[in-house]
Every structure is written in structure tokens, then in C-alpha cells.
Amino acid sequence: xxSVTQPDIHITVSEGASLExxxxxxxxxxxYLFWYVQSPGQGLQLLLKYFSGDTLVQGIKGFEAEFKxxxxxxNLRKPSVHWSDAAEYFCAVLGNEKLTFGTGxxxxxxx
Amino acid sequence: DAGVTQSPTHLIKTRxxxxxxxxxxxxxxxxxxxxxxxxxxxxxxxxxYYEKEERGRGNFPDRFSARQFPNYSSELNVxxxxxxxxxxxxxxxxxxxxPGLPEAFFGQGTRxxxx
Numbered sequence: 117x118x119s120v121t122q123p124d125i126h127i128t129v130s131e132g133a134s135l136e137x138x139x140x141x142x143x144x145x146x147x148y149l150f151w152y153v154q155s156p157g158q159g160l161q162l163l164l165k166y167f168s169g170d171t172l173v174q175g176i177k178g179f180e181a182e183f184k185x186x187x188x189x190x191n192l193r194k195p196s197v198h199w200s201d202a203a204e205y206f207c208a209v210l211g212n213e214k215l216t217f218g219t220g221x222x223x224x225x226x227x
Numbered sequence: 228d229a230g231v232t233q234s235p236t237h238l239i240k241t242r243x244x245x246x247x248x249x250x251x252x253x254x255x256x257x258x259x260x261x262x263x264x265x266x267x268x269x270x271x272x273x274x275x276y277y278e279k280e281e282r283g284r285g286n287f288p289d290r291f292s293a294r295q296f297p298n299y300s301s302e303l304n305v306x307x308x309x310x311x312x313x314x315x316x317x318x319x320x321x322x323x324x325x326p327g328l329p330e331a332f333f334g335q336g337t338r339x340x341x342x
Contacts, residue, residue, distance in 0.1 A: 120269075150331075152333075157338070158335060158336075159231075159317060159333035159334050159335045159336050160270070160317065160319075160333040161333070162330055162331070162332075165330065206269050206270070208269075212283070213275055213282055213283040214260070214272040214275060214283050214285065215260070215262075215270075215272065215319075215331060216272070217262075217269030217270050217271075218269050219267075219268055219269045220268070220269050
């Protein structure tokens with residue numbers, strides 16, 4: 117069975133600083149990987165996805181993620197965060213006909 | 228275009244009662260999935276429907292059931308509600324199969340509180 121680990125429960129960064137959110141997955145075959153963002157009380161919005169090809173994928177809102185098969189990782193990055201990026205971020209893997217999500221990382225932005 | 232719509236947005240039920248949650252997928256999407264998100268956790272897979280057939284079921288008790296209608300809308304039913312069923316219930320639709328390809332679109336969710 118597939119699984120996703122997001123080791124950081126909560127991260128605080130200053131506005132304008134760079135950001136990296138970690139994600140490790142476990143899946144036997146070539147994974148389909150996703151990053152979603154959730155604002156309080158809202159549904160999930162897709163930031164980016166990896167299916168195959170270039171291991172560095174670009175998403176919306178200036179986010180990017182790098183797939184590293186050797187490390188089973190799919191870390192999310194942004195060079196300069198904005199106050200509006202404060203939210204909960206979920207990494208997910210598609211396998212066995214379902215999305216499996218990590219427990220999420222809550223991002224707080226300080227002025 | 229309308230996104231995934233869920234109803235109701237909030238509801239409060241008493242232990243032992245029954246609840247029905249509804250989801251309308253994006254027009255043209257034939258795949259609908261249901262997820263339960265307990266506060267502070269990631270969404271957990273409950274059901275997957277494609278072309279009106281159940282294609283997958285998560286590790287949830289038989290009190291949970293679902294169906295998909297000819298217009299591809301879906302209902303999630305929960306019987307004999309427990310306090311632990313309190314959660315945000317999310318519906319997702321996608322164009323292709325397996326679900327989530329090329330992208331899963333999520334609704335705003337239904338916040339269920341069991342008292």
C-alpha cells in the first residue's frame with residue numbers, strides 16, 4: 117500500500133523568505149504525485165503534479181517541486197513567500213485507484 | 228463553468244442519526260471520489276465511483292455507503308452516526324480514470340458535526 121510522509125507539521129517563515137516543504141512517498145510503481153493547498157474551511161486546490169518526464173515541475177502561484185526517485189521525495193519550493201501563502205499544504209500520491217495524502221504541513225507567514 | 232458543488236455546507240446531527248451528503252461533479256466528469264478529513268489530518272479515501280460503478284472503497288465501516296446517479300452526481304450516506312464521524316467530507320471529480328487524472332477537482336466540502 118502506498119503512503120506519504122510530511123515530516124514537518126508546522127513551518128513558520130518570514131514574508132519574502134524562501135520555502136521548502138518536504139514530502140516522502142512509498143509506492144511500488146512509478147508514482148503520480150501531487151501537491152494541494154487548503155485554506156481554512158476550504159476544499160483543496162491543486163498546486164502542481166508530476167506524472168513523468170522532467171523531474172522539476174512548475175505550478176501555480178510561483179511554486180515548484182522536484183521529484184527525486186532515489187530519495188522517494190517530492191519537495192515543494194517557493195523562492196519568496198507572500199502572506200497569502202499561509203495555508204495547509206498536502207502532498208499526495210495516486211495509486212491503487214485512490215489518492216493517499218500526507219498529514220499536511222501548516223505554513224505560517226510572519227511579517 | 229461551475230466547479231464541484233457539495234451540499235449542504237454545514238450540518239449538525241445527533242449520535243445515531245443518518246446523514247446524506249451530496250456532490251455534483253464538474254460537467255463532463257464521470258469519476259467521483261469521497262474523502263473524510265478529520266481536523267488536523269489529511270483527507271482519507273472513502274469511496275471511488277466511475278461510470279456509476281463502485282471502483283474502490285477505503286477502510287471505513289459498512290455504516291458508510293455511496294452511490295452515483297446517471298447524471299454522475301453522487302451521494303454519501305452514513306448511518307448510526309458516531310461522534311468520531313465529525314469531519315469535513317470532501318468530494319472530488321476527475322475527467323479520466325484512474326481517479327485524479329489528469330487532475331482531481333475538490334469541492335468546498337461538507338462540515339459534519341455529530342453531537
